[in-house]
Every structure is written in C-alpha cells, then in structure tokens.
Amino acid sequence: MEIKFTLNGKEAVVVCEPSLRFIDLLREKLSLTGTKEGCGVGECGACTVIMNGVAVNSCLVLASQVVGSEVLTIEGIANGEELHLLQKNFLQAGAVQCGFCTPGMVLSSYALLQENSNPSEEEIKDAIAGNLCRCTGYKQILDAVKQTAKELNPSAKL
Amino acid sequence: MNKDFSVVGKSLVREDGLEKITGRAMFADDYKFDGMLHSAMLRIPATHAAINSIDFSAVINNPSVKAIITSQDVPASKKIGIIKNDQPVFCDEKVVTPGDVLAMILGEDENELRELVKSIKVDYTALPTLTNPAKALEETALLIHPEFGTNLICHHPLHKGDVEKGFADSDEILEQVYTTQTIEHAYIEPEAVIALPIDNGGVKIIGSIQNPFSARRIVCNVLNLPPEKVHVVQAQLGGSFGGKDDNMCMLSSRATVAALKAKCPVKIRYTREESILESYKRHPYILKYKVGFSKSGKIKAMKIDLLADGGAYCSMSPFVTWRSVVQATGPYAIENVHTDVRAVYTNNPYTGAMRGFGSPQPIFAQESIMDEIAVRVGITPDEIRRRNGLKLGSVTSTGQTLRDHDVNLIPVLDKACAFTNFASKWNEYKNKQEELNGYIFDQPIFKDEQFIQPEKLIKKGIGLAVSFRGCSLGAEGLDQSSCFVSIQPDGKIVMLSGLAENGQGLRMTLIMSAAEVLGVSSEKITFLESDTSKMDDSGPTVASRGTLMGAAAAKNACDLLLEKLENVVRVEFKVDDSDFISFRENLVLSRKKGAITKFDDVVKLASQKGIDLSVIGRYKSPDVSWDEHSGQGDAYFTYVYGCQVAEVSVNTGTGEVYLNKITAVHDPGTVINRLGAIGQVYGGVTQGSGYGILEEVTSEDGMIRELNFDQYLIPTAKDIDEIKPLFLEGEEKYGAWGAKSLGEPTLELGAAAIANAVCNALGKRFYNLPLNLEEVLLGRKLRPQDLKRGSL
Numbered sequence: 001m002e003i004k005f006t007l008n009g010k011e012a013v014v015v016c017e018p019s020l021r022f023i024d025l026l027r028e029k030l031s032l033t034g035t036k037e038g039c040g041v042g043e044c045g046a047c048t049v050i051m052n053g054v055a056v057n058s059c060l061v062l063a064s065q066v067v068g069s070e071v072l073t074i075e076g077i078a079n080g081e082e083l084h085l086l087q088k089n090f091l092q093a094g095a096v097q098c099g100f101c102t103p104g105m106v107l108s109s110y111a112l113l114q115e116n117s118n119p120s121e122e123e124i125k126d127a128i129a130g131n132l133c134r135c136t137g138y139k140q141i142l143d144a145v146k147q148t149a150k151e152l153n154p155s156a157k158l
Numbered sequence: 159m160n161k162d163f164s165v166v167g168k169s170l171v172r173e174d175g176l177e178k179i180t181g182r183a184m185f186a187d188d189y190k191f192d193g194m195l196h197s198a199m200l201r202i203p204a205t206h207a208a209i210n211s212i213d214f215s216a217v218i219n220n221p222s223v224k225a226i227i228t229s230q231d232v233p234a235s236k237k238i239g240i241i242k243n244d245q246p247v248f249c250d251e252k253v254v255t256p257g258d259v260l261a262m263i264l265g266e267d268e269n270e271l272r273e274l275v276k277s278i279k280v281d282y283t284a285l286p287t288l289t290n291p292a293k294a295l296e297e298t299a300l301l302i303h304p305e306f307g308t309n310l311i312c313h314h315p316l317h318k319g320d321v322e323k324g325f326a327d328s329d330e331i332l333e334q335v336y337t338t339q340t341i342e343h344a345y346i347e348p349e350a351v352i353a354l355p356i357d358n359g360g361v362k363i364i365g366s367i368q369n370p371f372s373a374r375r376i377v378c379n380v381l382n383l384p385p386e387k388v389h390v391v392q393a394q395l396g397g398s399f400g401g402k403d404d405n406m407c408m409l410s411s412r413a414t415v416a417a418l419k420a421k422c423p424v425k426i427r428y429t430r431e432e433s434i435l436e437s438y439k440r441h442p443y444i445l446k447y448k449v450g451f452s453k454s455g456k457i458k459a460m461k462i463d464l465l466a467d468g469g470a471y472c473s474m475s476p477f478v479t480w481r482s483v484v485q486a487t488g489p490y491a492i493e494n495v496h497t498d499v500r501a502v503y504t505n506n507p508y509t510g511a512m513r514g515f516g517s518p519q520p521i522f523a524q525e526s527i528m529d530e531i532a533v534r535v536g537i538t539p540d541e542i543r544r545r546n547g548l549k550l551g552s553v554t555s556t557g558q559t560l561r562d563h564d565v566n567l568i569p570v571l572d573k574a575c576a577f578t579n580f581a582s583k584w585n586e587y588k589n590k591q592e593e594l595n596g597y598i599f600d601q602p603i604f605k606d607e608q609f610i611q612p613e614k615l616i617k618k619g620i621g622l623a624v625s626f627r628g629c630s631l632g633a634e635g636l637d638q639s640s641c642f643v644s645i646q647p648d649g650k651i652v653m654l655s656g657l658a659e660n661g662q663g664l665r666m667t668l669i670m671s672a673a674e675v676l677g678v679s680s681e682k683i684t685f686l687e688s689d690t691s692k693m694d695d696s697g698p699t700v701a702s703r704g705t706l707m708g709a710a711a712a713k714n715a716c717d718l719l720l721e722k723l724e725n726v727v728r729v730e731f732k733v734d735d736s737d738f739i740s741f742r743e744n745l746v747l748s749r750k751k752g753a754i755t756k757f758d759d760v761v762k763l764a765s766q767k768g769i770d771l772s773v774i775g776r777y778k779s780p781d782v783s784w785d786e787h788s789g790q791g792d793a794y795f796t797y798v799y800g801c802q803v804a805e806v807s808v809n810t811g812t813g814e815v816y817l818n819k820i821t822a823v824h825d826p827g828t829v830i831n832r833l834g835a836i837g838q839v840y841g842g843v844t845q846g847s848g849y850g851i852l853e854e855v856t857s858e859d860g861m862i863r864e865l866n867f868d869q870y871l872i873p874t875a876k877d878i879d880e881i882k883p884l885f886l887e888g889e890e891k892y893g894a895w896g897a898k899s900l901g902e903p904t905l906e907l908g909a910a911a912i913a914n915a916v917c918n919a920l921g922k923r924f925y926n927l928p929l930n931l932e933e934v935l936l937g938r939k940l941r942p943q944d945l946k947r948g949s950l
Contacts, residue, residue, distance in 0.1 A: 033185075033187075034180070035181070036185070038348065038430065039430040041867070044867050077180075083176075083179065087179045091175040094169070094833035096172065096175050096178050097661045098345075098395060098397040098398075099394060099661065100185060100345075100661075103181045124875075125876045129874050131875075132872060134345055134346055134841070134845065135397055136840055137839075137840030138840070138844070138874075138875040139881055140837060
C-alpha cells in the first residue's frame, strides 16, 4: 500500500504493508531513528510523535492510519540548525540525561504548548504523564516546559 | 567550596545534549549495517527443566532462517559470569530460570524469526523448583547448580565486640524481621547489541553496554579471542542503573558467536518483555535485626542476619552482599555487632547490580528499627540518630576508624531537620494519629458529625532516614582509572576515559574538570568515541565512582599538561621562578605581569617546539583492607553521608501514599557540574520512591508476572510533588578537589524515609516493601491468583 502523508512539513510517500506499525515505518523505512521504542504497548511514550496536532504513541498507530495526516517527529522540531525554544530549555534545565525518553518528552510538551501556551503545573504533568523517564525524576523537564511557556507567553501563570 | 573555581561548581549543559535533543544521538538499536541479520531467542516456558532434545527440523531448511546458533557453536567458555562462570551462553542440559536461552536463529526479518522460533520443538522434563530463598540452605533443598554442592553463593560474616554481653547490658531488646522486594531497573531503552566481524578474525561490538571492558573480557573468554581482536564500543546508553552489565556481556557473547559463524553483522535487540524476563533484578532480602539499647536510646548491640535471593546465577551477589555487610548497622557507632549476610541460589530470576547495590535493603530495616527504638525510649527520630550517629573518630562495625574525611552524618541530619522543621512536625502528626479512632465504622449514621469528612481520611506524616556509604569499590577489588587528554596544535582539546558515559553526565564532569585545570572554556574540549582498544581499562563505571575516580584521573592528566605548558611560558616569556603563572579564561597570567598570552598561543609555541601535549593521567585509590573471616578492616577509603526527609499524605480509605515533599541532603564533597548533580538527586530520589511505594517484580513459581510497563509501575511525573536537593560541600583530600559520590546515595534512603513517614501518619509500622495500597490498607500483598479481592 502507498502511504502518503506530510512528515515534518514535507510530503512523504512510503510503500509498505498497511499494518506496519508507524514506529517501524519511521525507523526502518525512513531511517528516522529519533523516535524510540521502549515498551511497544503504549505505556512508556518513548515513541511519541505528533499526528494532526495530537501526541500519539507511534507503536500503536498503523501505517494505514497515517494516510493524509500531518506528522511531526523529533527530527522536525528544530528549524534547521536553530533549536526550538523547548529544546533549548530542555538542555538549559538539565532535562536530558540518558536521552532515550527525550524525543517523546519534547513532543508531548510541544503538543501541549501548541494547544495551551499557558499551562499550569498540573496540566504539564498531565501532558507528560504518559512519558516514562527513569533518569531525571521529571523535575527538570517540568522546569523546561514552564520556562518555555513563560518565554512564549509573557503573562504566563507559572 | 573553593570560591576560586572558574568552571567547577557551575551548571553547564552536557556535551551530548544537542545530539540527544534533536534525536540524532545513536543508541544501539539505531545502528544498521549492510547484510545485517536479526535474531530471535529460543526459550521454553519452564522454570527448572532438563532438556532432553531440541528438534530444529521445522526451521532448518527454511530459507528465512540463515543460521541456528546453539551451545555447540560456542568455541571456548560455554558459561560466563562477572564473578563466577555459572551462566550458560546457550543452555544445552537444563534451564534453571525462565529467562534462559537455548538457542537463537538468525535471519533478515525479525518478526518472521519471532514466529518461526516458536515452531522449534523442545523435549524437556520439568524439574521441581526452588523459589523460596529461605529454604535454599535446607539439607533437603534441591541444588540449582549441583556442581557447586550447595545453594550458598556467598557468606559474609562480621564480628565486632561481644553481642551477648551487649544484649546483657541493654535495658531493652527489640527484634524485627523485614522483607524487601525484587525490582526491575526499568531503563527505558531495552537491550540491543550488534556484532560485526572484522578483517583480522576479530569483532567490533556496538551496544547498550554499561561496562565495555567487562563485555570485552567475557567475549574474549567465550570466543577464545585475544583482547586486541575484540573492540567494544558503547553506543549512547538509554539508562542502565547497574542493569546493563552481565546481560550485555551475555548478549555481546551471543551476537559475536553468531556473527563469526554467519560471517555477517548480527543484531540482537530485546522487546520490553524479553528484557524484563531475562535481565537481572535488585536482590530481595529477608532482614532479621535484634537490637539491644539503653533507656536513653544508646545502642549497645546489634545482631543482624540478612538473606539475599541471588536467583539462578551468581552475577554480582558476592559484591552486592559485601556492601551490605559493611553498612548493615547503618551509620551508627555500635560496640558489639554480629552480622551474617548470605546470598543463595534459587530458580527465581537472577539478581545483581542495581543502583544502591546492597544498601537500600538494610537501610530500610535499620532505619525502621531506629525509629521504633526512638518511640520506645520517648525521643524523636532525629535525636536517636544524634545519640548513636558516626562522628569523626568513631569506629564502624568493621573496626574502621573514620578519619581523613568530613564525617558529615550529624551535619546532614541537622541540615535536613532544620530545613523541614522535622521534630515539631513529627510530634504534631504523631499526636493526630488517633484522630479517626473516634468513629464507629459499622453503625448506621444518624448525625452529620458521624460522617467522616474526606479531609479527615488523609493523614500527614514525616519521616527521615540517614546513611553512610563507602565510596567506589572498596575492598571488592583493584580501584584505579585513567584518562587521556590531548591538546591539538590549534588549542582544541580531545579526551578519552576508561570510564563510561551511562547517561549520568560523566563526560561533561570530566570535561569541566579538564577545563578547570587548563583554564579554558569547556567548549574547547571534545570527547572521542570510546572503544576498548583505545583506552586503558579503568574498572567498571559502577559504585558511584565515575566522578571520584574519573575526574581525579582527568585532573591528574591536565596537571601534567599544565606543567609542560608552564615550562614553555617561563622560557618563551621570561617568567622567572619567583613569579606565579596561572591559566584562566583561555589566557595565561602571571602574578607580576598580568595577562601574558593566550592559551592557544602557548599551545602553538609548544607544538612548534615539538613538545608532546598528549598524556594519560591516572588515579589509584588509597589502600583498603578486609579480613573475610572477621569482617573487619578499612572497607572503603572514604565515605559519603546522606539524610532524606519524606513528607507524605496517606489516604486511610484507600491506602494510597502520596509524596508531598522529599528533602535530600547529601555531601558529595565538591560538586563539579551542579546541573548534573541536581539531576542525580531528582532521579535517585524518584527511583527510591518507586522502590518505596510502587514497584515490585512478582513471580509465580519463578515466572514473572509483570513483563511490561502496563503492569510494572514506575513513578510518572505525577507521583511526587516536590523534591528539594541540598548539598553540604567541603574540602576533601581524595578525588578531584574532593569530589566524591552522589549517584547511589540519592536512591538508597527514600523507601526507608517514606516508611517512617507513613508510620508517623498512621501509628502503624510496616515491615515489607513496597508500601503500596494493599500493604498500607490490608497489611498484605494481593496477587492475581488470590481468591479474595479488595478488603473482603
């Protein structure tokens, strides 16, 4: 089956089985290895991508479901070599240790900020509750998202 | 802290941050090679079984299966182990635990292989199982490894003073039994490794490997290859916490056997289920404590008996339990101590190294019993620790006199108590323990005040735990490290360390150490790809020794370079010996002349003169001592001290423990990268909290029930409200500027502090981890096979 969709702002066409998991399409067919697999059952969030504005676990999405959609992966967050504000703040806040959960964390946070540029701490926690991290204890990740919200929205409540 | 530091102590962004934040960082499973084959493992659903025969006929002529790898393909050592060779690379006679692998098949399509492997028929005879460690040493117990003649993996005794006399001198004696659970490391990246045959008949291995030198040593033994033919390269490591050591030595061995047979690159990657099934876990312990004490709360004697379930293989059990024997009393000066620590074989999943390494278990027990004693003698938990805690000049249970370092136990305790207003909160919550008792639950309600108000169901509690922790390997073995630093002619610097970047930020710590000594900005320094053929073995990256041993070696290397550069400056810029030269902010300064020249220009001059600006710096730890029979000696050359205070809310209706705040006070000597140090505390506290209230790997006749994150629950962003890291820094003589250990101390205290806080809230003490809902509410664990659910 021919899978046509928009990937990181560009049109992508992949020929594959319609039941191929989207994570495998990204990693194996397109060599976009920034999307990680941690559990394969939608619990850890390492494979999070943004599909039509919503953060989804790409291990639970099949190729056929992606047809016609707009997808953003970690490779599409920066503007060329210029990091997105969220990425800069993740680094500055120390939100990255081993880095395996990082792409998924960034994308869940990104999706949140697209929807709600002025989130409360609880709203940030809700947004990343499906992304497991074993290194950081999440605190510096929350700091990074708060800081980004503050910079995006000078009247932020945080 | 030395205020003169220009780099050390700052918060700097890690050197691999850009790659990781953009998704470009290459983890093991991200590597692909032409002609690379995938693999699938053959296992049987048995805990203990004799293998009669394996019938490969269903796959042998299948074109999708490129090779079948069994024990017969292993050229040299068929069994491996970091300490003891007891774990078969491929089982051919029997399996002793469900994770065991009998064979593997290779092919291009991994999904197809995973289906095909199920068609291989294994004829086996199920054997009786031994899953209760308490029965492992009974005379009638079956033997997991009959060749050893016993299920005892190791026994560490310790005798100091005369415990019987100590008990006779005591006003009161308290005896308790505690248990701690098996837990999973739960690194988010499952195991992956690729072995690539190279032209000289050797192999290059790229993998999610915590200790590349351990992997090299074991692969060499399995393949009978010399070390120069085995290059182990660590990919970016997606978390380890002690958990990607033995298992990665195993997977590296299997991949290498396969790659050399198939003559092509072979990748092994595990699903989460396979990872949890086969990888080793944290040891569950049964801990028996008998403590004699005076009316004033002075501990007179302690008798301790610890039993660790080592599971099916030895792994690191002897070292894990050795740390337990050294630290089992906790950080208290006790005249009379008798400790026995044993690890035993069972058919359970094997257990080995995990962040904390034999300390979280005894800390839970010892800190629980100290609180209980405090209540009995009528003093607060902080006060009993002040009365018994180790101070400068105190003698530990191993007979070691504490000197040569800041014995910071009381200072960390005082700092934590002052910050949290501990004693007054503890007394306040204790006085509220009885509040719900006025309600009569089983009677009809007639009046409004008979309703329990929801907020009354929530009980607050505060608890603390303290520890001392020996830094680095101690008497486990040789303790040294090296670091290569080379200044290029353009003034840029490259580094290599024999210690590994496991995600903790070690490379940035070493870069900052080098930048501090050489007076350059850290952007000038790059880390080269680590490869076991390029650097000296610096021992494993374990035991919170990375900063202590690694930064010390980096500093020593840079001190050697500085001496060379200083000589150049003295000659070329005519600076006499009475003047003092310093390197700072990419400049060279003299006390008399001020800024003389730039760092880059001195380097250029030195290069032109042919001066070698590449050095290897080394650091060897001071000597330690140990007597195996008495358990006496100077076990570690220095110690760190910690105190954590947990503030919790307990829902008495559901048993849920909510963590409002954890205050963590640690004394890492000198903090090098503050951003990384704070991250270690947040992460360690969170893991320790998971151990305290959520996590447990359970098994039924050796079969693990929780094989993925839908059942094995680790803390999420929503599980802990606030974590407050506080550092007590000081001048220390060991390591780089006295930088010591932090990674493990942050993890080991949480469960104990939480258990004490829950007890403060409810007035009821818990003896079994984790304090999940059913333990708190019912005082027992519910298992899926239980006939009754809930509170019925």
